[in-house]
Amino acid sequence: MSKFLRAALFLMLVAAVSVRAQQTGTQVAVYTPPVLTIAGDAPVIRNCGPAGKTEVHLTAQTTRGTTPTRYVWTTDAGRIEGNGPTATWTLDGVAPGYYHASLQASAGTTNDECQVFASTVLSVECPPVPECPKLQILCPSGIEAGQRITFDSLVSGSLGSSPFVYNWTISGGSIIEGQGTRSISVDTAGLEGQSLTATAVLAGYDASNGGCSASCSVSIPVPQTCRKFDEYPEITRNDEKARLDNLSVELQNDPFATAYVTIHPSERGKSGDIDKRSRNIIDYLMNARGLDSKRIVIKTGAVRPTSSVEIWLCPRGVTH
Secondary structure: OOHHHHOOOOOOOHHHHHHHHHOOOOOOOOOOOOEEEEEEEOOEEOOOOOOOOOOEEEEEEEOOOOOOOOEEEEEEEEEEEEEOOEEEEEEEOOOOOOEEEEEEEEOOOOOOOEEEEEEEEEEOOOOOOOOOOOOEEOOOOOOOOOOOOEEEEEOOOOOOOOOOEEEEEEOOOEEEEOOOOOEEEEEOOOOOEEEEEEEEOOOOOOOOOEEEEEEEEEEEOOOOOOOEEEEEEOOOOOHHHHHHHHHHHHHHHHOOOOOEEEEEOOOOOOOOOHHHHHHHHHHHHHHHOOOOHHHEEEEEEOOOOOOEEEEEEEEEOOOO
């Protein structure tokens, strides 16, 4: 016999005994079952996305009669944890709709048991996620080693009315400013010679089609510095031509490099020695080797005990 049928028969028996007692004038003690209600801390939840609510705290109350000593919670969705008058109803991943939580409460002994039932309804709502717009990351140009760079973004498509919130991540360096906005500034110190990738994700959109995120990668250049190519003392004209031949080959191999030739005068040198030597170097490199005079810079260095020449090669954009 089911518990529901037993409860119905019990109530019919109580009614019959009461009628019989009225007919005979007999005093009958009638058991009064408790009245059971269930209250949840939220009649409606929105369990959409990481910020959605997924738990409801349930509390059972009796308004009269004997306090139940045994509680059995059941539900048609999610799971309920608890075996007393309070329980936690978890609805992770539940689709929108109406769901029930039921409670069977019992009091008394096995032979004299009373059971009462109650249920509550919960509405799960999930507003439609707006369609994701198209996001594009604009890479910076003219990057210099050790300098901060800026990644910008461009959004098109279904823009909606709410402001965009950008979640940026980078593969190296650090974000100096702009997190949450359409552009960020990044400190590239220590990233010379490496690739740097910036990724932006638009918060609050359905990213299933991949449209709510975009990336951009750039290469951080190695710092450009001048290097010492040659240095020689006072030598014969033919020996100097041989040194300048080597310089000419190097300049031809790197068409963007510039040669800085520093002539250090001797302590015992004569007036005009620097000009004469400068003309000899320029004349040989231009006329004999066919180099552009703009790629050769002659400088006068500090006075030394004996005359000498230093040659430095500098990449484009770097001076010595």
